[in-house]
Amino acid sequence: MLDSRQFGDDQPGQFNKATAQILNVLSLYVGRRSSYGVTELSRELNISKNMAYRALSTLVKEGFLIKDRSGRYELGFGVLQIQDLDADLQFDVRSFCAPFLQRLHKLTGESIFLSVIVGLNHVTIDSVEAHGVRVSHSPRGLQVPLHASPASRALISFLSDDEIAAYIRAASPLKRFTATTITDPEALWKEVALVREQGFARGYGDHYTHATYISFPVLDGTRRPHAAITVGGPADRLTELDVERLLPGMMEIIDEMNSQSALYTSDARIVAE
Amino acid sequence: MTTSSASYIFDILRLIGAEHRPLGATDVSQRLGLPLTTAHRGLSTLERANYIVRYQSSTKFVLGGMSRKLLHSFFARFAIRSAAIPTMHRLVAVTGETVSLFVPVGWYGVRIGLIKGTNEVIRTGPVGEAWALEKNAAGLALLAFRAESEQRRFLDAREARTSPAERARLETELKLTRERRYAVIHDGGRNEVSIPILARDDVSLGTLTAEGNVAPASLDACLSIVARLSELVAAEPERYRNVYDHLDPDAVTLPSAG
Numbered sequence: 199m200l201d202s203r204q205f206g207d208d209q210p211g212q213f214n215k216a217t218a219q220i221l222n223v224l225s226l227y228v229g230r231r232s233s234y235g236v237t238e239l240s241r242e243l244n245i246s247k248n249m250a251y252r253a254l255s256t257l258v259k260e261g262f263l264i265k266d267r268s269g270r271y272e273l274g275f276g277v278l279q280i281q282d283l284d285a286d287l288q289f290d291v292r293s294f295c296a297p298f299l300q301r302l303h304k305l306t307g308e309s310i311f312l313s314v315i316v317g318l319n320h321v322t323i324d325s326v327e328a329h330g331v332r333v334s335h336s337p338r339g340l341q342v343p344l345h346a347s348p349a350s351r352a353l354i355s356f357l358s359d360d361e362i363a364a365y366i367r368a369a370s371p372l373k374r375f376t377a378t379t380i381t382d383p384e385a386l387w388k389e390v391a392l393v394r395e396q397g398f399a400r401g402y403g404d405h406y407t408h409a410t411y412i413s414f415p416v417l418d419g420t421r422r423p424h425a426a427i428t429v430g431g432p433a434d435r436l437t438e439l440d441v442e443r444l445l446p447g448m449m450e451i452i453d454e455m456n457s458q459s460a461l462y463t464s465d466a467r468i469v470a471e
Numbered sequence: 472m473t474t475s476s477a478s479y480i481f482d483i484l485r486l487i488g489a490e491h492r493p494l495g496a497t498d499v500s501q502r503l504g505l506p507l508t509t510a511h512r513g514l515s516t517l518e519r520a521n522y523i524v525r526y527q528s529s530t531k532f533v534l535g536g537m538s539r540k541l542l543h544s545f546f547a548r549f550a551i552r553s554a555a556i557p558t559m560h561r562l563v564a565v566t567g568e569t570v571s572l573f574v575p576v577g578w579y580g581v582r583i584g585l586i587k588g589t590n591e592v593i594r595t596g597p598v599g600e601a602w603a604l605e606k607n608a609a610g611l612a613l614l615a616f617r618a619e620s621e622q623r624r625f626l627d628a629r630e631a632r633t634s635p636a637e638r639a640r641l642e643t644e645l646k647l648t649r650e651r652r653y654a655v656i657h658d659g660g661r662n663e664v665s666i667p668i669l670a671r672d673d674v675s676l677g678t679l680t681a682e683g684n685v686a687p688a689s690l691d692a693c694l695s696i697v698a699r700l701s702e703l704v705a706a707e708p709e710r711y712r713n714v715y716d717h718l719d720p721d722a723v724t725l726p727s728a729g
Contacts (some may be wrong), residue, residue, distance in 0.1 A: 224541065266714075275576060280541070
């Protein structure tokens with residue numbers, strides 16, 4: 199535990215609970231709502247209104263919060279005083295997603311993959327593998343066209359219509375990998391609409407067979423994709439019914455992740471040349 | 472939980488944010504005049520909340536993930552940032568220079584986005600830094616395309632601190648900036664060119680600045696690239712409104728500003 203750790207100056211690392219609560223309030227402003235009222239905050243953190251008011255007042259006094267037009271509390275300019283020289287727009291999607299891959303693995307017990315767009319394909323750049331009989335990761339560097347596999351469709355569906363049309367033009371005729379690979383552009387557009395609506399892509403055995411897959415996009419604030427996260431397991435262990443049962447828990451993790459990834463701007467793009 | 476009992480925590484956080492080097496309890500204690508035990512407690516509290524992390528498993532600390540996320544949450548409040556990123560990439564491609572997005576906050580310009588240039592030598596500040604409006608090309612572009620009444624207010628307040636001659640010089644610079652539709656500052660063999668992103672009423676919502684040495688031949692292309700972004704944001708004024716424009720500029724103080 200951190201609070202039992204010894205510092206270099208031989209002092210135990212105690213912490214201040216009341217101040218920690220104020221930091222908890224400030225942390226709520228990361229990737230969730232942009233403003234809070236006193237009542238809302240007391241409910242969110244399960245603290246008294248008096249305590250919520252005092253925490254907010256402290257953060258206002260310190261410049262980390264200000265009141266907006268309607269009297270609610272929003273982020274203030276004190277944040278700029280904890281400026282970080284490395285905090286530019288470079289977003290390390292692999293380290294950002296790593297804890298969420300672990301949480302999805304813990305929830306499902308199955309293998310989890312992280313993939314990004316490279317050219318006209320997706321490439322898997324990280325994974326957490328299940329034990330025993332499992333779905334193994336794609337060889338690093340293996341390129342899978344953006345119309346095949348759920349990871350590809352979770353990525354391409356959140357590009358603009360113009361970009362998807364450009365992909366179809368550049369990749370046509372769409373390559374068939376299995377009997378269920380979507381090779382008809384019209385069918386691909388229908389799938390894109392479905393993925394956009396439901397927020398994830400299912401596997402149809404359209405790239406690999408014998409396994410069940412579901413893929414979720416990692417999105418920026420404008421709902422463009424940073425990456426896709428895929429959960430996959432052997433079809434006899436991870437059935438479609440299992441996926442349905444696990445879906446609410448997976449969505450909870452994905453929603454939390456996307457509320458944070460929205461802070462960073464995606465530079466995903468297809469390169470059709 | 473009183474304000475005074477929490478203030479030292481934020482003093483420690485600000486100190487670590489300002490220093491840009493790892494600090495330990497002894498450094499904090501000496502710099503802020505705090506008892507060593509208080510410095511330990513403050514660091515431990517900030518570490519538990521992930522506002523700071525240990526530097527390479529040592530007893531010294533640097534800013535942590537939560538501080539970084541908070542800063543990005545602040546940037547994300549400006550919808551114009553997401554809209555501007557593709558344009559910034561295009562400007563980098565045309566100029567080769569580092570391109571930054573500045574937005575107006577009170578009488579300051581704050582750098583909320585940055586795409587590094589492709590040239591071998593780059594020069595730029597970090598995102599999150601703030602500059603008084605008259606101090607750089609971004610500030611001039613933001614000020615020149617501000618409502619006339621606000622410009623006058625800024626110049627009146629500044630004249631009280633400087634001189635009528637200095638005011639006249641700045642007024643001329645702003646007039647030139649409006650005519651050219653961009654601001655430029657030359658510094659030896661380098662220059663800074665800033666092109667405002669304009670709303671329908673010709674007021675700047677932000678400005679894109681290329682720092683390095685923008686060739687005059689590429690300026691027309693840059694102006695036309697930013698003009699397309701202006702059209703986009705002008706079409707949705709409520710979406711791209713500055714969320715802090717309800718504040719009195721005089722009430723906004725950024726102590727870290729240059």
